[in-house]
Every structure is written in structure tokens, then in C-alpha cells.
Amino acid sequence: MRLLFFNEGNLGSYVLGQAQVEATLRRYTQDLPEIETRFLGLATQGRWAHAAATWSTPALMRADLDLRLVRWHLVQSLRGRRTLTRAVAQWRPDVVHVHSHSMALGLGALMERVPTAVSVDVTLGDWAAMPAQRRTGRLAEAELVPARRAERRAFRGAALVLAWTDWVRDAVLALEPRATVAVHHPGLDLDVFRPAARRPRTLPRILFVGGRFADKGGDDLLAALGDDLGTTVELDAVTPADVAPRPGLRVHRLGPGDPELMDLRQQADLLVLPSGADAVPWAVLEAMACGVPVVGSTVGAIGDLVGDEAGVLVNFGDRAALREAVLGLLADQPRRAALGAAARARCEARFDAAVQTPALVALLAGLARSAA
Template identity: 40%
Template sequence: MLFLGCTYAGHKTRFANLRRHVATDERIEPTFRPVEGWNDNGLIERMTWAPKPVRGRARAVVSARAFAAIPRPDVLWSAASEVLLPHLWAQTGPLSRPLILDLDWTLAQQEELAPIYFGREPKKGLRRTFAEMQERAVFSRVSLFTPWSRWAADGLRERGVEERRIVELPPGIDLDEWQPRPELSAPGEPGPLRVLFVGGDFARKGGEILLEVAAAMKDEIVVDIVTRDDVSPRPGVRVHRAEANTPELHALYASADIFVLPTRAECFGIATIEAMASALPVIVGDVGGARSIVSDGVNGWLIRPNAEGLAGALREALANRPRLIEMGAAGRRRAERSFDGSRNDNAIVELALSLASGSPVLTPAESRI
């Protein structure tokens, strides 16, 4: 079985978790191939006469060439739909194999979020037509879609994908690694609320909104920010560099009272489910697939991604600190029920085996996800 995964943003963490969970599954012989968008020492990257985005796309297409490898695998899994078009010849005639496509949005949803996500206007005219043709060509070769959220699944339905080809299956995390801290804060503990933000793309994920609120609430909250972007520390705000699944990152979750991600554009949010597994209540921008993760008022708050929305939720949290432990526990239960990485990734293997054998594919309810 070939696993062709992406190495950017949350997809990098998702692919690493999937690999860890299925690599030793004796029912399959897995091959893992990452799709990379850049290689500093590569020939493509040295072609400086071409625009950098073009070189990046070319590198990704080359990285995905395992999709068309011969001899063919029995089943393919991919999260890299945008670079499969040049390799689709391998999904024709006797070469065709069952294909599972893992995705967190559709083209229409991507273009709706493009101004915030990519800093550009949505594609129009011939560019949009070509992109839709490419999506249609790839989708026509897919046996089964595993969207991460109800939002992404609805996007597929709007695109005309039949219900029988959709199994909503969110990425999971290792719940043994992501645990509540041994001693939770006592109800009503005095002192500032300890706030954690984890987001690589600082501006898109609402980091500037958090800084504005932190300045206005400097006597009420202290903030830890984890990001790859350059952010200057300031009174009451500490900035960290921490890679996914590292002891440093785990320690930051363990020392927090609440997790915030006032994101302006988001498909899912793996950092949010890490927070829930750590028994932290969460405050998340009500965009994209957030509603598949957060139950407003139960395990956190869904907010309008602006300073007013974030400040309002934080003040409500401050006024009801004993309730935060209850909300965190609800988040942990939700993570155990829906985001157990070992169980969810095992379901991918079960789906692959069903496709390979020609057996009926289980629905999400039947597969207990």
C-alpha cells in the first residue's frame, strides 16, 4: 500500500502520525512517500529563471511520482490531490488501483478562503475553469474520499460526489502522548489566566488578534505563543519555537489553563485537538471545520475571529474559572471518542483492505468513528 502524504502545515503532523500508527500493521506492506515543495539542493530549485512558486509546484509534482510507480501497489492513499494530475495516466485501464483521497477542503472552499489563506483573490475565468477541470479529473479516479470534517464532506457533496464515496474520518493524535497534566489547577486559582496559542502561520491563525487582546488584558492573562513566524516578546507574552510532538510543546500545553486559536481561515486544526486531549478548554475561530471539533459552551467557545470575540470568551473564562476544568474534561472525552489517532488510522487500513478485496465499505457509524 502506498501512502503519499504532504509535508506542509497540519498535513505534516498528520502524515507523521499516520506513518507511526500504521507502519507496523502486519496486514499491509506500507510504502511512505512525502510530497515536498522544496529541496534546497535540487536542480529544479537552481533554475532561478523560473518564478519560485513554479519551481515549488514542479518539485511537488516530481515528489509525487511514486503515485505512478510500476509495479502498481494494491491500494493508494494520498493527501496530495493538487499534484496528481500529471500522474493520472497510471490510474487508467489495467493499471488502475483503488485510491483513497484524504482532504481537508475542496477547491471551492479553498478559493473562498484564498484572500486570507494565500493573500490573493479567488481564481476566476480560465484559471478557475482549469482548476475545476483538474479537480474533476482527479476526483473521477478516486474510489473513496476521507474528508477531515463535516465541512469538507459537505464541500464534496456540493461538488456532486456520491454519498457512498464519502467517509468522514478526521486525523487523530496519539492519546497516550497527549495527556492531561497530573494536577489540574484548583477551581478558582488566583492569578492571571495562562493562555496558549499554537500556530505556524501567525497572522492567518489570528495571532495579531491575540496580541491586541493581550495588551488590553495584560493584568488578567499571560500568553505563550508557539509559531514559526517572527514575533517579538513583550510584557506578558512569551514566544517559543517548538516542533510538533516534542517534549517542549507538551510542556507548554501542560502549563496552560486555556488554548486559543482565533483563526481567520482554517480547514481543521490539529493543534486544537492536541489541546483537547490535554484537557484544555479551547477558544477557536468559527471557520472551516471548527464545528467538527468544538462544541460551543461544552468543551470551549466558537467565536467570531476578531478582538471583541476573543476578549469576550476570555472574560467569560475568567469569570467562570472552576468551569474550565469541566470543559477541559469534556474536551478530553471528545478527543477519546473522535480523535484517537491509532483507531482512526487503523480505520484507513480497514477501508483499504475492503477496497482491495471488493468488500462493502463501512460507514463511519459502522466503523465506530
């Protein structure tokens, strides 16, 4: 069976999980029998494509007339269709796997010829509705109409929609009830993301990982910690954002595969991600796999990842609840230890790439058999 994996690739410093999906698939498909794989990525946007997708003026932005959401997905889907159509004609795969699903918005004709599995971590409407970036008014709603229509067609045309969590599955089916959906997360390499011995420290350590510092709740975390930061707790913030210096705060400019970031995960007492704009954040799973409990927000699928046993969730923007959750866990080492052990166990049960990848290949093989 020939499997073609088409990946959108990372989008600057803000969306960094795409490369991890591909790396995991490459590792765990290489030794599977009876399949031949190829991996295809979308090239970085050229000057004109980037301008068409992102260019605006302050006047258009103030009037909410820049239509950036529509333009971005139009440009990416057209680029994806051109790239994938050429690759399919040259190699003739039995099944195509596409991530992310915005790349499938223009693949209607191709999906009629080749069984296509579309990987979805968040619908366009749910992403637009995230509390940290939600726009209101008729123009914002009008901009979503063509995007939702294209998304609905893609879900209906796909041989299989791979929803990363139950939250995503429910959103897909609410938008297109005729879609064929399976819940499947690509999983983590649990040989890489694993607990390690903790070094002695004077104060407990919190870890925050987020490219969009404010949207991910970084400002809320600093406010919630208040004067405790630097006196009773230390914070490691991994972000490209400019964050004003404070006692007890260390800002790190690190990429996803940096060994220093792995050490920060393994040495943290808590991962805190009180995000207002997240779908299925890798930072949460990576910390859980390292045996670190999570304080997160109720946004997106964070609750699906953490469950009832791996951490505590608070509403985005509720700084009092955030402070109570963080300081309460830092003061209760036995509970932290129990949550951390449960977090690792949850990853082993639900998010192990060594299990998830063969399960994915079995799903894709079923599509190939049905099309034969």
C-alpha cells in the same frame, strides 16, 4: 494486502501536520495482521521546482498576475505523479493512500490502474476563500478554474475520498457529487497527547500556536487582550513570526515534537486560535486531547473539531467577541474544567488514532476486495 502510503510532507513552517499523519499511520499499522505497508514521501522541492512554483515579481503580484496557486499545485502534482508512478511500478501495491489531495491532481491514469484513496482536509476553493487570505476580482476567480477542474477529476477518479470532517465532505460533494466519500480523520496518539497535572501559577495562561501569526489571528488576540496581558493573564505564543515584546507575552520557537511544546499545551488554561486561515488545525485537537478548552474561530472545520462542548467559537476579526470569550472563560474555572474534560472525551470518541487507523485499513481493504 499491500498498502502504499504517499505523503506530501511538511511545507516549511506553515504546514506542519503532514509528518504527524505519517508518524501516526506508521505506529498504528505496524502490528496489524495481514497487511504489508510502505511509506513514500515527496522530496523537498529542488531549486528549479521551487522557482517554478513560487517565483514572482512585485509587479506581477500587484497586478494579481503571478498565478501562484495554479503553479504551486501544477508543480507538486507533477512531482507527485512521477514519484508515485515509479513506486507503484516497483512494488505493485493493492491500494494507494495519498495525502494531501493536491498530490492526486495529476494521478488520473494511475488511479484507473490502482485503487486510490485520497485524503482531503480542505478543498482548493475553500482554502482560497479563507478570510485572512481571500483574493477578489475576476483574475482570482479565473485562477481557480483550472484548479477546480483538476480537483473535480481527482475526486471523481479516486476509489475513495477520505474527508477529514463533515465540513470537508460537504465541500467535496458540492464540487463533485459523483465522488465516493467517507468521513475519516487520521486521529491523534492519545497516549502522547494527554492531560497532566497543572503546576501552581500566579496568572492564568493562554496558549497560541501558529506559523502564520497574523493569518491565525495572533494580532487580533493581542489587541483583544489589551492591558490585561501581563496584569491578569499571560500568553505563550508558539510561532516563527517576529512579534514585538509585550509584558506577559512569551514567544517560543518550537517544532511540533518539541517536549517544551507538549508542556505548554498541558499547562495552558486555554488554547486560543482565532484563525482566519485554517482547515482542520492540529493545534486545536492537540490541545483538546490534553484536556484544554479552545477559543477558536468559525473558519474552516474548527467547529467540527470543537463541537458544542469543548470550547467557544467567534467570528474571525471580531476582537470584542474574542475578548469576551477569553476573559469570560478565564473568570469561570468550573466551566473551563467542564469544557476541558469534554474536550478530552471528544478526542477519545472521535479522534483516537488507535481506533481510526484500523478503521482506515478496513476501508482500504474494501477497496482492494472490490478491485480483485
